[in-house]
Amino acid sequence: MSTAKKRNIKIEPFKHRIDMDSKHADKTWKILADAIHEIYNQNASGLSFEELYRNAYNMVLHKYGDKLYSGLMTTMTVHLKDIAKAVDGAQGSLFLEELNRKWADHNKALQMIRDILMYMDRTYVTNARKTPVYELGLNLWRDYIIHAPKIKDRLQGTLLELVRCERTGEVINRGLMRNIIKMFTELGSSVYQDDFEKPFLDEASNFYTIESQQFIECSDCGDYLKKAERRLNEETERVSHYLDAKSEAKITNVVEKEMIDNHMQRLVHMENSGLVSMLVDDRFDDLRRMYSLFHRVPTGLTTIQDVMTSHLREIGKQLVTDPERLKDPVDFVQHLLDAKDKYANIISMSFNNDKTFLNALNSSFEYFINLNPRSPEFISLFVDDKLRKGLKVVNEDDVEAVLEKVMVLFRYLQEKDVFEKYYKQHLAKRLLSGKTVSDDAERSLIVRLKTECGYQFTSKLEGMFTDMKTSLDTLHGFNSMLGASGDANEGPTLAVQVLTTGSWPTQAGARCNLPREILAVCDKFKAYYLSTHSGRRLTWQTNMGTADLKAIFAKGQKHELNVSTYQMCVLMLFNSADCLSYNEIAEATDIPSSDLKRCLQSLACVKGRNVLSKEPMCKEINEEDNFYFNEKFSCKFYKVKIGTVVAHRESEPEKQETRQKVEEDRKPQIEAAIVRIMKARRILDHNNIVAEVTKQLQARFLPNPAVIKRRIESLIEREFLERDKIDRKLYKYLA
Structure with a gap:
């Protein structure tokens, strides 16, 4: 079987060869020129674009491209000069409409001409490095229309006047403006920038310079910021409707400079309406607006931050040095927490939770809290107030929230070891009196302190809780021993906490002569403890104990009094005496003078708890005072707590x-x-x-x-x- 060789067949288009001399070229160009005139006169419907294309093709093919190109320029120039006269002759508002209509016609004509001369564009224009037909048409429009002496300034002035009218509230034809501006951009970025954008920005700068100066003279800070924000939004909207998108950053920069940057200092320091007034009055919307606007200029946020920091330090300094505030430590710390919450809320809601503002807030609090050397003591007293079980019912979640806030203040303290010293004293009193809200709350704070400062900071505090648990076991063993020996019902009942030296804030010099009845049971416990723990030494901390006493008043009225150990020692003296002087009580009890005075003050001077009476009757305790058992004492409750007058703040010694x-x-x-x-x-x-x-x-x-x-x-x-x-x-x- 034989195979035939495959042949490749190429079909070429029929070439209608035409020889073209100069006369024929002139004739051909005359046909094309007439067609261009008809296109500009909007009579193109009767033209054969195929024939016109072939004529242009033949001219380029026979090396008459230069004649075709130059003829095109001449013809277009003639028409554009006529268009310039028509545009210049339009009066008033018809000027832009005429320009827009002629521009649309020119664009349409250019597209047709470009299609006819497409072959010239592809060959002659490229080889001769000429401007393409469409671009040539744009350049000629720029030179003979836009840059025409009678049109250029008039066009620029008309456009700027329309923008000015719109800024003052008038309604303009935005569609027309958009078409004219689009014409500028199509003619080239340099045309748009030089013929419109630069004068537009200069005009805007002058407008906003004058307006901002006028407005700031008659407005408060909040109203001025609203005006600036509205102007920025208007300019952004203007760009979106009829300006080039690249102009947005430039025009907003102008507004920012003239309305914000140039007036920042005056705005933030405006009396009764500036930044300080906004902060004091919690004007969140105005503050958010100020932050948003000032964020746009280079030193805007720094300006806000500096004023806020200065204000914070000033009010903080007044807060921590005000003698009236220092009278109540709990109120002192509560005001600090309120101030912290207030400004943290402002930063969160109005300043976008900006870290630089949070750092400024923290540094300001650290500065003024440490101006008062008693801040560690007051914060500990505040914690004591919140964690001490009292008449108020405290929700556990509320306690956790308060502890979290307290830890924020604690972090600001430079002398954290001073806080530890006071906190240990207050915790000891709560644990020993059984007046803590809950062990969980106490341990929660200790965990926070350990996380913040390390194990060493809280090791002794944790040891206090260990001692409380161990003491329960020891007391259980002591009571079992008394029960086995038959002494359980003899004499007073004793509850003892054994505290490890070093873990607790015990007083080495704490002294007190205990009543004979108490001493007997104390000796029994001491003997029991030392028999089970050899080599140890017990020292009674009478300043840290409490007692329940049964008392009988006039008409056989009975009450159970909950008192401190010192108060118990004083009251039991009146079992054998009706009247005792201060000096007699001091000699019999050997209680330190400062403690004794507070003890007697709580027993004789607190209304509703005065189981003793004194002469002369006054709130202060003096060494010349005499004390009597108050038989007329009465209370609607059987159990009466006689609290010791607490020294909320330490005395100077x-x-x-x-x-x-x-x-x-x-x-x-x-x-x-x-x-x-x-x-x-x-x-x-x-x-x-x-x-x-x-x-x-x-x-x-x-x-x-x-x-x-x-x-x-x-x-x-x-x-x-x-x-x-x-x-x-x-x-x-x-x-």
Whole structure:
């Protein structure tokens, strides 16, 4: 079987060969020129575009492209000059309408001409590096219409006047404006920018300079910001309707500069309506608007932040130094928490939760809270008030919320160890009196403190809870022993908590002469405890105890009085005496003077709880006073709690004593930090030691450089460190 060879057949179009001389070229161009005239005169319906295309094709093919191109330019120029006269002759509002109509006609004509001369565009124009037909038509329109001497300034002025009218509230033909602006952009970005955008921006700058100055003279800050916001929105809307999208950033920059940047300082400091007034009155909408607008300019947020910080520090300083506020520690801390909530809420709702503003808030609170050296004590007293079980019923969720807020204030404290000292005292009183809201709430705060400051900070606090649990087991064993010996019903009942020295804020000098009846049962417990725990020593902390006494008043009225140990010692003296002087009570009980005065004040001077009466009758306790058992005392309740008059704040001597204890506790911590640093570095100069010690200890307290220097001297004396023989400020670690 044979196979035939496959043949490739190519079919070429029929070539109608025409020889073209110059006369024929002139004739052909005359046909094309007439067609272009008809197109511009809108009589193109009778034209044969195929024939016209072939004529143009033949001219280019026979090297008459230059004649065709130059003839096109001449013909279009003639028509454009006529169009310029027609546009210039249009009066008033018809000017833009005529220009828009002629532009649409020109565009339509260009598209037809471009189709006819497509072959010229592809070959001659490319080879001769000429401007393409459509682009040529745009350039000629620019030169003979837009840049015509009689049209250029008139067009620019008309457009700017329409924008000005719209800014003043008049309604304009936005569709017409959009078409004219689109014409500029189609003619090229440089035409749009030079012939419209630049004068538009200059005009806007002048307009808003004048308007902002006029408006700021007669408006408050809030109204001015609303006006600025409205103007920005208007300009953005204007861009979306008829301007080039790239103009949005430029025009908004103009408005921002003229209406916001140039008046920022005046706005934030406006009396009765500026930033401070907005902050004080919680004007969230105005603050949100100010933040949003000032965010647009380079130093806007810094300006707001500086004024807010200055205001915060000023009100905070007044708050922590106001003598009236300092009278009530709980109210003092509550005002701090309220202020913190207020400004945190403002930052959240109006300042977009901006971190720089949150940092400014925190730094301001840290600044003024530490202006008052009693802030740690007051915060601890506030916690004591919230965690102490009283008449008020406290929801557990509310307690958790309060503790979380307190921890925020705690973080601001530079002397966290001072807070620890007071907190330990107040916690001890709550635990020993059984007046804590709940162990869970107490432990929740301790967990928070441990997370914040580490295990060492809370180890003693946790030891207090351990002692309370162990004491229950010990007391259970003691009561079992009394029951077995038959002494359970003899004498008073004793409940004891055994506290570990070092974990509890016990007073080494706490003294009191206990009544004979109490001493007997105390001795029994002591004997029991020491028999089960050899090598230990018990010291009675009478300042921390409570007692329940049964008392009989006039007409046989009976009450059970819940009192402190000191109050019990005083009251039991009246079993054998009707009248006792202050000095007699002091000698019989041996209670420290300050404690005794508070004890007697609560027994004799508190209305409704005055189981004693005194002469002379006044609120103060003096050494010349005499005290009597108040037989007329009555109360509708059988059980009566006689609270001790609490020293909400320490007296000056007590404050000095606490401060001294804190300073003593700091010494070994500073020395330990110095040794740690020197052991790692071996050799270090004085300034670097101070800097590193401060860095290590700042989580608990800010050590005084003078104290650090004294501790270094102490370590040198004990031969932990030595000075360099040449440079006295250089220290060496002695291994």
